[in-house]
Amino acid sequence: MVKLLRIDDRLLHGQVAFAWTKSLGVDAIVVVNDEVVKDPLIKMSIKMAAPPEVKLAIKSIDDAVKLLEHPKTQDMSIFVVVKNTKDALRLSQKTKTIQHINVGGIRKEEGKQMLTRAVFINDEDIQRFNKLIEMGIEVEIRQVPTESKKCICELLK
Structure with missing residues (x-):
């Protein structure tokens, strides 16, 4: 189950790898991006940033869908990280x-x-956020788990 x-355009880094993983209590991190999966240098740096106690997968979007929908992952607690609103x-x-x-x-x-001090968006990002909201997905902004949630729908007004 995806928690x-x-x-995060930096993908997996200390803040994400440790603060969010610990706060969410996940078994696995799945980094999803079609370009990153083909880049050995970026993949190596992502692997070095991952906490040793969680499983890590770096997947293309299509392969991530297969992984997330696989029966074996249904009992796992998964944290997914993507690079941008398009992904x-x-x-x-x-x-x-x-x-x-x-x-x-x-x-x-x-x-x-x-939009915030760490989030900069254009019209395409706004359209994508609106589509996600229309799909019934909760979209919030916060840097670290200890911050209070800010609903993106309020910030886009």
């Missing part, structure tokens, strides 16, 4: 296992506006 999907929406459209999304970090780029 949480997190959007979050694609994964959520392909599997019904995603019920809750946390937006942790989307870096500033040209054409993006600040």
